[in-house]
Amino acid sequence: MSNRIFKAALGGVTVLFSGLLIWAILSLILMPEVSEFVESTLSEEMLYSIRLSLFTSLISVALVMVLAVSIGFVLARFTFPGHNLLRTIVDLPMAFPELVLGLCLLLLFGHAPFGKWLQSMGVNVVFSKYSIVVAQVFTAAPYAIRVVYGTFRGISPRYEMVARSLGCGLLGSFLRVSVPMAKGGLFAAAVIAFARCMGCFGTVLILAGGTRMYTETLPITLYLNISYGNLAMAMSSGIILIFISLGAIIVFEVLNQEVVL
Amino acid sequence: MDLLSVRNLSVDLGNFSLKDISFGVPEGSYCCLLGASGAGKSVLLETIIGAFRPKQGKVYLRGTDVTAWPPERRRLGIVYQDYMLFPHLDVRGNIAFGLKGQGLTTDKIDPRVMKISRQLDIEDLLERDIATLSGGEQQRVALARALVTEPEILLLDEAFSALDVNTRERLRTMMARVVREIGITVLHVTHDREDVWALATHVAVINDGEMLQHGTPEDLFRRPRPGHVASIMGAGNIISGEVVSETGADLGIVLANGIRLYSSENLTMGSDVTLSIRPEDILVARDESVISARNRIPVTLSEIKRRGPLTWLTGRSGDLELIAMVTSSGYESLETSPGDMCFFIFKASSLCLIEENFQKIVLASNFS
Numbered sequence: 001m002s003n004r005i006f007k008a009a010l011g012g013v014t015v016l017f018s019g020l021l022i023w024a025i026l027s028l029i030l031m032p033e034v035s036e037f038v039e040s041t042l043s044e045e046m047l048y049s050i051r052l053s054l055f056t057s058l059i060s061v062a063l064v065m066v067l068a069v070s071i072g073f074v075l076a077r078f079t080f081p082g083h084n085l086l087r088t089i090v091d092l093p094m095a096f097p098e099l100v101l102g103l104c105l106l107l108l109f110g111h112a113p114f115g116k117w118l119q120s121m122g123v124n125v126v127f128s129k130y131s132i133v134v135a136q137v138f139t140a141a142p143y144a145i146r147v148v149y150g151t152f153r154g155i156s157p158r159y160e161m162v163a164r165s166l167g168c169g170l171l172g173s174f175l176r177v178s179v180p181m182a183k184g185g186l187f188a189a190a191v192i193a194f195a196r197c198m199g200c201f202g203t204v205l206i207l208a209g210g211t212r213m214y215t216e217t218l219p220i221t222l223y224l225n226i227s228y229g230n231l232a233m234a235m236s237s238g239i240i241l242i243f244i245s246l247g248a249i250i251v252f253e254v255l256n257q258e259v260v261l
Numbered sequence: 262m263d264l265l266s267v268r269n270l271s272v273d274l275g276n277f278s279l280k281d282i283s284f285g286v287p288e289g290s291y292c293c294l295l296g297a298s299g300a301g302k303s304v305l306l307e308t309i310i311g312a313f314r315p316k317q318g319k320v321y322l323r324g325t326d327v328t329a330w331p332p333e334r335r336r337l338g339i340v341y342q343d344y345m346l347f348p349h350l351d352v353r354g355n356i357a358f359g360l361k362g363q364g365l366t367t368d369k370i371d372p373r374v375m376k377i378s379r380q381l382d383i384e385d386l387l388e389r390d391i392a393t394l395s396g397g398e399q400q401r402v403a404l405a406r407a408l409v410t411e412p413e414i415l416l417l418d419e420a421f422s423a424l425d426v427n428t429r430e431r432l433r434t435m436m437a438r439v440v441r442e443i444g445i446t447v448l449h450v451t452h453d454r455e456d457v458w459a460l461a462t463h464v465a466v467i468n469d470g471e472m473l474q475h476g477t478p479e480d481l482f483r484r485p486r487p488g489h490v491a492s493i494m495g496a497g498n499i500i501s502g503e504v505v506s507e508t509g510a511d512l513g514i515v516l517a518n519g520i521r522l523y524s525s526e527n528l529t530m531g532s533d534v535t536l537s538i539r540p541e542d543i544l545v546a547r548d549e550s551v552i553s554a555r556n557r558i559p560v561t562l563s564e565i566k567r568r569g570p571l572t573w574l575t576g577r578s579g580d581l582e583l584i585a586m587v588t589s590s591g592y593e594s595l596e597t598s599p600g601d602m603c604f605f606i607f608k609a610s611s612l613c614l615i616e617e618n619f620q621k622i623v624l625a626s627n628f629s
Contacts, residue, residue: 158345161312164332165339166359166410180349
């Protein structure tokens with residue numbers, strides 16, 4: 001096959017797939033009337049759903065980043081027995097269907113001794129608003145850990161060794177050198193985690209239940225309204241989610257130049 | 262007492278290990294740790310600074326065992342080949358980094374930053390972003406950052422290797438001046454023996470994780486151990502023979518192919534010896550009578566390599582092969598080409614003893 005035909009074949013596949021993807025997105029965005037979209041977006045249910053999604057996602061992102069920075073730094077900087085096993089374990093939820101992850105969490109926080117102990121302490125996670133945060137954290141953390149791990153791996157540990165030779169302890173070199181140098185990657189991780197939290201559906205559905213105006217996040221709004229046949233509400237929540245994801249991807253692409261995944 | 266002392270140090274990193282390394286760095290000295298890439302120089306340096314925990318052996322600073330100390334307690338400054346300047350700080354921020362960590366206030370930090378910046382001629386760069394600096398400027402900032410905290414020892418890891426030849430030479434000159442002014446002890450890892458000639462008061466040669474030889478540059482220059490040390494020190498010609506006779510002040514040495522040479526070294530009659538002749542100590546002439554040096558070997562030129570102002574001539578006499586280095590203009594005046602006969606001539610004092618084997622003498626005396 002000549003070089004030209006090979007290049008044309010590759011280009012054809014790329015254009016075909018991206019064209020179909022853009023067409024699918026546009027068919028959702030262009031489907032509802034503007035007045036329908038505005039009316040649905042300003043409805044009490046949608047505003048509740050947006051507020052709950054933003055509130056829980058922001059809390060989840062904060063928790064995810066604590067986990068991601070800690071685990072990402074440990075994986076990037078320290079060697080210990082079980083290092084590869086730990087990497088596989090934290091990556092596992094990415095390979096799971098969200099429904100399976102939700103089921104695992106439902107059992108952990110419901111029937112397992114850990115869940116019963118929490119309940120005895122007065123913390124009932126399952127089918128509450130807490131469970132939205134739990135579901136979002138477990139769904140988004142592996143993505144953030146992967147980005148943070150890649151970021152720290154891309155920074156030579158010799159920077160920290162120089163800082164320590166200048167008198168910094170491990171914590172000092174982490175705070176004064178590693179974190180400032182990784183700030184682009186950390187912000188990118190937070191953005192991708194936020195997008196994952198906002199779009200988290202299956203895990204939230206199983207662990208929190210899809211209760212209208214209680215545990216109703218944006219993806220749950222889409223699911224409930226399409227079940228009832230309220231297409232305008234479903235499409236409006238879908239469009240809002242697309243714009244949030246698009247914004248997150250643009251920010252991520254700008255910031256992750258130095259991340260080695 | 263040595264300021265830094267390493268005793269029987271072994272480090273196992275899985276695919277590479279340091280084996281039973283021992284050496285010392287006297288206070289006020291400039292010690293070069295010389296070795297090829299992958300010899301283990303940087304691992305040794307990073308073990309000294311505390312990045313790696315040794316499998317066995319100790320690191321002592323002023324006689325105190327610091328092997329288990331974290332890097333921040335050891336007070337050793339380090340400068341890497343690729344500078345490792347913090348990109349989120351400007352030049353001033355980088356230099357002041359260690360002083361800020363000590364909790365000093367700006368009025369105490371600024372004069373010290375200015376003083377070291379003047380010494381390294383970078384006071385005009387203080388407000389500059391790191392990304393805008395040249396390689397040589399970055400290296401001086403890295404040196405300033407390490408020196409401003411007044412470390413016990415400055416560790417340099419191939420510190421000049423990434424620079425072009427002219428900048429490297431300027432930095433060597435500046436380094437020699439700054440070391441003299443500050444009076445700091447330096448341990449400098451390098452693969453470039455020019456660093457040794459320009460700066461070192463002591464030198465240690467390492468290869469494949471093992472310390473092969475250490476001493477003054479003159480020791481290793483004149484008497485390198487055969488093999489890797491001789492090669493890395495550029496000893497050039499290593500020959501072996503037997504000490505057979507005494508002629509005036511000089512001893513006669515007979516090589517395996519019957520060639521007789523004379524050395525002014527203090528040798529023992531009857532011993533087997535290994536000696537070196539540096540290529541630059543050999544004079545090349547078409548006529549042996551023009552030079553009065555005692556050692557004159559007729560050779561056939563087998564190879565001629567011109568390298569700018571210098572030319573390397575390989576001469577053979579039987580199975581003996583010697584390399585001589587002459588200036589290119591000197592070579593042109595010789596009017597020789599490969600296959601021609603000429604004489605390699607050198608003084609008895611140019612033949613330096615590397616190794617003397619007394620086994621033969623001991624055996625002989627046992628029999629008698």
